[in-house]
Amino acid sequence: MASLQGRRPVRGKIRPPQRKAAAESHFESTWSTLANAITTIHEQKAYTLSYEEVYRCGYNLVIHKCGERLYNGTKELIEKHLMSEAESKIVPILGIADTSPSEGVQVLKAIQRLWKHHVTCLLMISDILVHMSRLPRTYDMGLYLFRDTVIRSQKYPIQSHLQKVLLEQITLERKGDMIDRGAIKACTDMLLEMKENNGADSIYVSDFETRFVETSREFYRIESDDLVRRFDPPEYMRKVENRLDEEQQRCSHYLTEKTEPKIRMIVEQEMIAKHLKTVMEMENWGLKQLLINNRLEDLDRMYRLFSRVPNGAKELQSGVSSYIKECGKAINTNVKESAIENTEKGIPLGVALALRWVQEVLDLKDKFDTILNSAFSKDKSFETAINSAFEIFINLNFKAPEFMSLFIDNKLKKDFKGKSDDEVDLILNKTTTLFRFLSDKDVFERYYKQHLSNRLLHGKSLSDEAERGMISKLKIECGFQFTSKLEGMFTDMRLSTDTMGSFKEFLGKVADTPPFELNVTVLTSTFWPISSMPVPCNLPVDFLAATKVFERFYTSRHNGRKLTWHMTMGNVDLRATFDNKKHELNVSTMAAIVLLLFNNVPEGESLSYTTIEQETGLPAENLKRTLQSVACGKFKVLIKDPKSREIAETDTFKFNAAFSERQLRIKIQTIASKVESAVELKETQEKVDEDRKHIAEAAIVRVMKNRKSLDHNNLITEVISQLQGRFNPAPSMIKKRIEALIDREYLERAPGDRTIYNYLA
Amino acid sequence: MASTTPTENEYVTLESSDGFQFIIHREAAMLSGTIRNMLSSAGQFTESTEGVIHFRDIKAVILEKVCKYWYYKARYLNSVTEIPHFEIEPEYALETLMVADFLDT
Numbered sequence: 001m002a003s004l005q006g007r008r009p010v011r012g013k014i015r016p017p018q019r020k021a022a023a024e025s026h027f028e029s030t031w032s033t034l035a036n037a038i039t040t041i042h043e044q045k046a047y048t049l050s051y052e053e054v055y056r057c058g059y060n061l062v063i064h065k066c067g068e069r070l071y072n073g074t075k076e077l078i079e080k081h082l083m084s085e086a087e088s089k090i091v092p093i094l095g096i097a098d099t100s101p102s103e104g105v106q107v108l109k110a111i112q113r114l115w116k117h118h119v120t121c122l123l124m125i126s127d128i129l130v131h132m133s134r135l136p137r138t139y140d141m142g143l144y145l146f147r148d149t150v151i152r153s154q155k156y157p158i159q160s161h162l163q164k165v166l167l168e169q170i171t172l173e174r175k176g177d178m179i180d181r182g183a184i185k186a187c188t189d190m191l192l193e194m195k196e197n198n199g200a201d202s203i204y205v206s207d208f209e210t211r212f213v214e215t216s217r218e219f220y221r222i223e224s225d226d227l228v229r230r231f232d233p234p235e236y237m238r239k240v241e242n243r244l245d246e247e248q249q250r251c252s253h254y255l256t257e258k259t260e261p262k263i264r265m266i267v268e269q270e271m272i273a274k275h276l277k278t279v280m281e282m283e284n285w286g287l288k289q290l291l292i293n294n295r296l297e298d299l300d301r302m303y304r305l306f307s308r309v310p311n312g313a314k315e316l317q318s319g320v321s322s323y324i325k326e327c328g329k330a331i332n333t334n335v336k337e338s339a340i341e342n343t344e345k346g347i348p349l350g351v352a353l354a355l356r357w358v359q360e361v362l363d364l365k366d367k368f369d370t371i372l373n374s375a376f377s378k379d380k381s382f383e384t385a386i387n388s389a390f391e392i393f394i395n396l397n398f399k400a401p402e403f404m405s406l407f408i409d410n411k412l413k414k415d416f417k418g419k420s421d422d423e424v425d426l427i428l429n430k431t432t433t434l435f436r437f438l439s440d441k442d443v444f445e446r447y448y449k450q451h452l453s454n455r456l457l458h459g460k461s462l463s464d465e466a467e468r469g470m471i472s473k474l475k476i477e478c479g480f481q482f483t484s485k486l487e488g489m490f491t492d493m494r495l496s497t498d499t500m501g502s503f504k505e506f507l508g509k510v511a512d513t514p515p516f517e518l519n520v521t522v523l524t525s526t527f528w529p530i531s532s533m534p535v536p537c538n539l540p541v542d543f544l545a546a547t548k549v550f551e552r553f554y555t556s557r558h559n560g561r562k563l564t565w566h567m568t569m570g571n572v573d574l575r576a577t578f579d580n581k582k583h584e585l586n587v588s589t590m591a592a593i594v595l596l597l598f599n600n601v602p603e604g605e606s607l608s609y610t611t612i613e614q615e616t617g618l619p620a621e622n623l624k625r626t627l628q629s630v631a632c633g634k635f636k637v638l639i640k641d642p643k644s645r646e647i648a649e650t651d652t653f654k655f656n657a658a659f660s661e662r663q664l665r666i667k668i669q670t671i672a673s674k675v676e677s678a679v680e681l682k683e684t685q686e687k688v689d690e691d692r693k694h695i696a697e698a699a700i701v702r703v704m705k706n707r708k709s710l711d712h713n714n715l716i717t718e719v720i721s722q723l724q725g726r727f728n729p730a731p732s733m734i735k736k737r738i739e740a741l742i743d744r745e746y747l748e749r750a751p752g753d754r755t756i757y758n759y760l761a
Numbered sequence: 762m763a764s765t766t767p768t769e770n771e772y773v774t775l776e777s778s779d780g781f782q783f784i785i786h787r788e789a790a791m792l793s794g795t796i797r798n799m800l801s802s803a804g805q806f807t808e809s810t811e812g813v814i815h816f817r818d819i820k821a822v823i824l825e826k827v828c829k830y831w832y833y834k835a836r837y838l839n840s841v842t843e844i845p846h847f848e849i850e851p852e853y854a855l856e857t858l859m860v861a862d863f864l865d866t
Contacts, residue, residue, distance in 0.1 A: 051799040051806035052814055059863060127798045130865070 027066050030057045031073055037128070038074065041121050042081050051128070058129045071141075074129065078122075078142055082149045085114055091156050104165035108183045111150070111162060115190045118146055140195070147194045147203060162187070163208060167215050170250070174219065185254035192256060204256065212255075213262055220270035228275050232285040234298040237305055240271045244305075273309040280319050287319045294367065299375035303382075317382055321389035324368065328393025331360045335397070351406055357397070358407035362430050365390065391437040399681075401444035404434060409451040412467060413460050424466050432473045441478060442695070442726045443688050445486075448474075449529045452486060456493050457521065457569055478725055488527035496521040499554070506553045514546035522554070522563070535568040538617040540596050567593075568622060576637070579657045585637065586667040590618060590626045595637065598655045606641065606654035620649075627653065635661065635668050692727060696737045699723055701746060704759035712738075712755045773800070774813040775828070781821035789831040794865030823860050826853060830866070 037054045040046060061070045090110050122142035129138050152159050166184060173179045191204040220243070227236050244267055251260035279302075280287040290298050306312030335357045368386050376382040394400050408431055416424050438444055455461040468490070475483040499522060507513050523530070539547070551563055572592035574585045587595065593616050601607060613623055624647040631638040631653060632645055639654045640647070699722045703715060710718075715738070716731050723729045738757065741747045750756035773790050775783040791797045800809045808814045816824065830847060837844045849857055 047805045047807065047810060049806055050815070051808045052816060055795060055799065056818060056863075130794070130798065 026064075027061065027069065030061055031066075031070070033057050034061070034070070035073065035077060038077050038125060039081075041124050044117075046124055054128050055130075070129070071138075074125065074138065075141060075145065078125075079145050079149055082114075082118065082145060085117075086150045086153060086156065086158065089114055090150070090158060094157065094161050104168055105180050105183050107161055107165050108169075108180075108187050111158070112183065112186045112190065114150065115146065115186075118142065119193075143194050144197075151191075151194070151203070151207065159207060163211050166208060167212060170212070171215070171219065173250070174246070181254045188255055209259055209262070212259070213266060216263055217266050217270060220267055224271040224275060227271075228278055233279045233282045233287075234285055234290070234295065234301070236275075236279060237298065237301045240267070240305055241301060243267055243271065268308045272305050272312060276306065276309070276312060276315050280315065287316070288323055291320065291323050291371070294371070296371065296375045299371060300377075303376045303379070307379075313379075313381065317385035320368075320382070321385045324364070324386060324389035325393050327364055328361070328390070328396070331357060331364070332393065332397045334360075351410060354399075354403035354406040355410055357400075357403050358431070358434070361390075361394065361434060365430070365433065387437065390434075391439070394434065394437045395439045401438055401440055402447045404431065404438070405444055405447035405451050407431065408448070408470060409455065412455060412462060412470070414462075416462050416466055421465070424463070425469060428466070428470050428473060431470075432477060435474070436477060439728045440688075441482070442691060443684070445482060445726075446529065446684060446688055446691075449486065449489075452489060453528050453530070456489060458571070482726070485527045488524055492523050492527060493521065496523075499557075502557070503550065503553055507549075510549065512545065512549060514549060515542060516546070518546045518550060520550050520554075525564070530566060530569070534564055534566045535590075535619060535622055536617055537567050537590065537593060538615065539567065540593065543593075578659045580660050582664075583659070583661065584665045586665065587630065588626065588668075590616075590622060591630050591668065593618070594623075594626055595630065598638075601655065603657065604654070606639075606652040608652045609647070609649050612653065623647075627651075629668055633668060635659075635666055637668070692729070692733070693737060693740075695726065696723065696729055696734055697741060700734070700737055700741060701759075704747060704757065707759070709750065709756060709758045711753075712757070715757060772812075775824060776813060776815045777819055777821040777824045778817050779821050781824070783824060783828050785828050785831070786835075789828070789835050792831045792834055792866060793827075796864065818863070819860050820856070823853060823856050826857050827860060827864065827866065 034054060034057050037049050037057075040049055058070065061067065090107070093106055093110055119142075122139055125142070126138035150158060151162065166187060169179045169184055188204060188208070191208055192202045194203045195201065196203055196206065223243075224240075227239055231239065244264065247263050247267055248260060251257060251263060255263075285298075287302070289295075290302070303313075303316065306316045335353055338353060368390075372378060372382055372386060397403070408428075411427060411431075415427075435441070435444065452467070455467070461467050471483050471486050471490075474486070500519060503518075503520070547565055554563060555561065567589045570589040572587055572589050574587060574592055574595060576583050576585050576595070585595075594612060597607060597612060597615050609627075612627070613620065616623065618626070627638070627640070627647050628645075630636075631640040632647075636656055637659055639656045641652050641654065696719065699719045700715065703718045703722070704710060716734050719734050720729055720731070738747065742749065742757075745760055747757045748760055750758050771787055772784050773787045773796075775785065775790065777783070787800070791800065796814065799806060799814065819827075826849065833847050
């Protein structure tokens with residue numbers, strides 16, 4: 001009663017309470033009442049008791065300082081009761097567990113019954129002996145008693161039987177039998193309820209869980225060895241997954257959540273970690289077969305299971321990436337073999353080869369993208385592993401940059417006809433991902449420039465938009481610097497169209513208009529992959545006059561600019577009169593020059609190779625190619641004597657007056673862009689190397705200008721990191737550049753320390 | 762609160778040592794820890810089956826005081842208004858205190 005009020009004046013006297021005689025006899029009589037009561041409770045006849053009476057007894061004993069004795073007495077009583085119960089109800093049936101595992105559940109049930117009864121009684125007793133709570137709690141005391149007299153009984157092997165039965169039951173269930181989950185659940189709950197002496201940990205851990213974990217490890221060790229031998233990996237993994245599910249359910253149904261991580265770890269270790277390699281490298285349906293056959297579901301399962309164990313993901317990644325490398329190598333050698341085959345047959349390395357290579361790589365990439373997305377749940381580390389595997393094998397093919405550029409060239413020239421913007425974009429995007437894997441991006445740039453200039457100058461590009469789309473993608477990948485020249489090429493093309501507009505106006509005003517239409521494309525020499533030295537040739541007079549007119553026009557508008565004519569790059573429309581028919585021929589400027597020579601030759605006469613060479617002034621290589629295209633190609637405007645594929649210097653040529661074709665307009669192509677020959681390749685490589693020198697020097701100077709003074713190793717690292725976007729520079733190459741810069745007095749070695757460079761402004 | 766009506770489930774009867782019966786709301790009586798245990802313990806004691814509790818150690822005067830207190834507490838429990846004092850005559854104070862401890866109130 002809390003709100004007693006004491007400030008009022010005292011009326012009357014407070015009498016001392018009646019003192020009860022705390023005599024020994026009093027304790028004896030009160031205790032015997034209580035002891036009787038407890039026995040009655042144990043006999044489940046509590047309804048005959050008066051709570052008030054029993055409670056009062058307990059209360060009085062406690063307030064008369066007999067709590068200690070009361071406590072001990074109660075303890076003794078309960079202990080005695082438990083002893084006799086265990087002896088009469090549990091011990092006789094312990095034997096059952098030994099004879100038949102499936103009947104073992106009887107033992108569990110008996111222990112369970114005793115436990116339930118005990119707990120009910122305990123609750124009632126602790127209700128009565130509320131006041132004893134000043135001592136250790138009655139209820140806890142009861143639990144300890146049960147633990148020590150029943151479960152861990154010294155006299156009877158109850159503990160070991162309990163464990164044995166529990167474990168046997170679980171093993172039975174693992175083997176597929178139905179068991180009484182309720183009984184086990186009750187037992188584990190009971191074990192959880194009882195605490196160790198420290199009052200915190202339940203005896204579940206020491207009396208059951210440890211043993212459980214041990215036997216489970218043993219079980220799964222045997223089981224996994226057995227399964228791995230009997231089943232193929234997909235089936236094995238399905239089984240493992242089932243086991244993991246089962247164990248998880250087991251824990252949530254009748255063990256405890258706390259056991260789950262432990263048991264899960266065991267299954268993972270025994271069934272996954274120990275068999276990683278075996279499963280992956282299995283002959284039939286190992287990782288490789290799964291990848292080959294695109295078994296997404298199985299791969300997904302493998303990924304999920306392997307990710308559970310340390311190193312599992314890593315092993316899987318290396319497995320995947322070695323498979324990719326294998327595929328890549330196969331693609332590479334395939335291409336190389338057919339290349340060798342073709343060279344042996346004398347067929348030049350076709351564009352088809354490049355296309356096939358890129359297409360195969362793209363297909364492989366597509367395949368692994370699907371696998372990554374649907375089986376590896378877009379795991380970042382897998383993405384990296386896959387990408388680096390691609391990077392490695394792509395860069396193993398030293399022609400990769402050229403092949404890719406050719407692939408794009410082909411797409412932009414032919415394949416994009418009639419395709420929607422989205423489709424085009426998709427293909428370009430894919431190519432860009434491959435491009436990302438290239439380490440020699442500058443080599444690619446060189447080829448791309450070459451191919452782009454061909455497309456632009458010969459008007460072969462199908463869609464300006466697609467071209468620009470590709471360039472902007474490259475720009476995103478490699479930055480402004482990479483594409484600035486490519487964009488410059490586009491600008492030149494646009495400006496040239498404008499210039500031609502004004503040139504036509506200009507022509508209207510001057511007298512010496514050339515007798516044919518002249519189209520000039522003015523190119524900025526630094527943007528285009530054209531050698532600064534034009535191929536020499538002797539132009540017919542008409543041509544020469546026309547160029548002079550244009551030069552006059554151009555210098556009048558842009559003072560100080562120098563025009564260099566590249567005759568070899570252009571083409572000419574000729575109207576040729578044959579015996580039966582007139583044809584319009586579209587030929588290269590060089591071919592036109594050659595053909596025009598025949599205007600002055602009497603009919604039926606022929607010109608020798610040497611005459612043509614002298615008249616045109618063309619270098620032998622170009623001349624031969626030109627002659628080949630007009631005399632040995634599909635359209636034979638000239639007749640060569642003797643007839644053969646190759647041009648010899650002793651050959652003679654005659655105008656083919658009998659030439660006739662169905663269509664009026666004929667386009668005679670010079671030999672188209674091909675995969676480069678060995679010599680050309682070497683040239684390109686040299687050019688690239690030369691470029692790289694400049695780029696590397698520029699990078700060194702940039703770094704040094706910034707730092708003023710830096711030691712050798714740091715300088716190399718910085719330069720490499722700057723250049724990596726374009727190509728992978730070798731440290732030795734950078735070292736040479738540094739030495740060159742020292743020679744030219746951009747840098748010097750620090751006087752005291754030879755490893756440090758200083759920047760000289 | 763003299764003994765007139767028979768006990769219902771809603772009520773419990775408390776009997777003092779000198780034979781007085783107090784029939785009060787079960788809810789009010791349950792404010793005592795002891796009585797709560799008595800009536801709701803898992804083992805059905807005689808008190809909970811019969812609905813009569815015989816206090817052999819408590820005199821009617823005190824028991825009445827205690828009953829009053831339970832109603833007082835029930836009335837003002839969770840109340841936000843100002844709570845009036847609960848009057849206890851000094852001559853009963855000590856005994857009331859002891860009973861209160863016994864009843865865990």
